Amino acid sequence: MVKHPALPFESRFFERGALRQHYLDAGSGDPVVMVHGNPSWAVYYRELAKALSDSCRVVVPDHIGCGLSSKPGDGLYDYTLKSRADDLEALLDSIGVKDRVTLVLHDWGGMIGMTYAARHPERVRRLVILNSAAFPLPAGKSFPWRLRACRNPLGALLVRGANAFARAAVHLCCTRKPMSAELQRLYLEPYDSWAHRIAVQRFVEDIPLGPRDRAFGVVQQTAAALPQFQDRPMLICWGEKDFVFDRQFLDEWTRRFPRAEVHSFADAGHYVLEDAGEQIIPLVRDFLARHPLAA
Numbered sequence: 658m659v660k661h662p663a664l665p666f667e668s669r670f671f672e673r674g675a676l677r678q679h680y681l682d683a684g685s686g687d688p689v690v691m692v693h694g695n696p697s698w699a700v701y702y703r704e705l706a707k708a709l710s711d712s713c714r715v716v717v718p719d720h721i722g723c724g725l726s727s728k729p730g731d732g733l734y735d736y737t738l739k740s741r742a743d744d745l746e747a748l749l750d751s752i753g754v755k756d757r758v759t760l761v762l763h764d765w766g767g768m769i770g771m772t773y774a775a776r777h778p779e780r781v782r783r784l785v786i787l788n789s790a791a792f793p794l795p796a797g798k799s800f801p802w803r804l805r806a807c808r809n810p811l812g813a814l815l816v817r818g819a820n821a822f823a824r825a826a827v828h829l830c831c832t833r834k835p836m837s838a839e840l841q842r843l844y845l846e847p848y849d850s851w852a853h854r855i856a857v858q859r860f861v862e863d864i865p866l867g868p869r870d871r872a873f874g875v876v877q878q879t880a881a882a883l884p885q886f887q888d889r890p891m892l893i894c895w896g897e898k899d900f901v902f903d904r905q906f907l908d909e910w911t912r913r914f915p916r917a918e919v920h921s922f923a924d925a926g927h928y929v930l931e932d933a934g935e936q937i938i939p940l941v942r943d944f945l946a947r948h949p950l951a952a
Contacts, residue, residue: 665707679725684710694764695860698724722856736859738872775882792880832926890948896925
């Protein structure tokens, strides 16, 4: 095992054929699984993972193509939502995380994590939601132009050639506390070449907008499964200045989960843990303490 200087724990790797999926696994107790989105990686959860490791088992995977995981070409990996959920399921099964799971979900990690949860509802006991979705675009919500622009050939050249998507994220996704140059470097570090930016592009391309898109059916099935989680304790922490996962997405979460505990931060952006981590981390610790899992 090795330890990245920005991460709180030693790195571990799950071997799946020719691919290696990087993850963190530390602490003991009920597992808290933190699922990142695009274009971030395990570094997003570094402080939350460290804070919870004294009372929980924290598991933080990097998706294939992201962070310290393998970055295969299309011939070796199918960059789809189904594959992401398959990866999460295989990893958790391999390390014995099959019960009493708390999911912490951000960005596209919300869709991945809840797709896994829909497959195994008996395993998932608590949910922490951070600027994400697990359902189609809310009624009246248009697909953001910044994302649409990345799905055409010119946008793809900018995403993979100039790292435009990831570079824009480190500048636009923190609105309360702009990222330092060092933190920007850490977020961009895994995406340092055309080949290593394939997942960033494929994530955007896989967002389903209609029935012809490959992820469309999975999203529909996951959204249909959400009502069975209404009895689970849910904490929602939301940055209101997110230009993608905006107030309409938050309203959709609260419509579907009216008993959720909601904390909204008016000046925080999409990377809400970076902007408001000093508030959110105590909220998460308190939420877990107030909702202990029965023996």
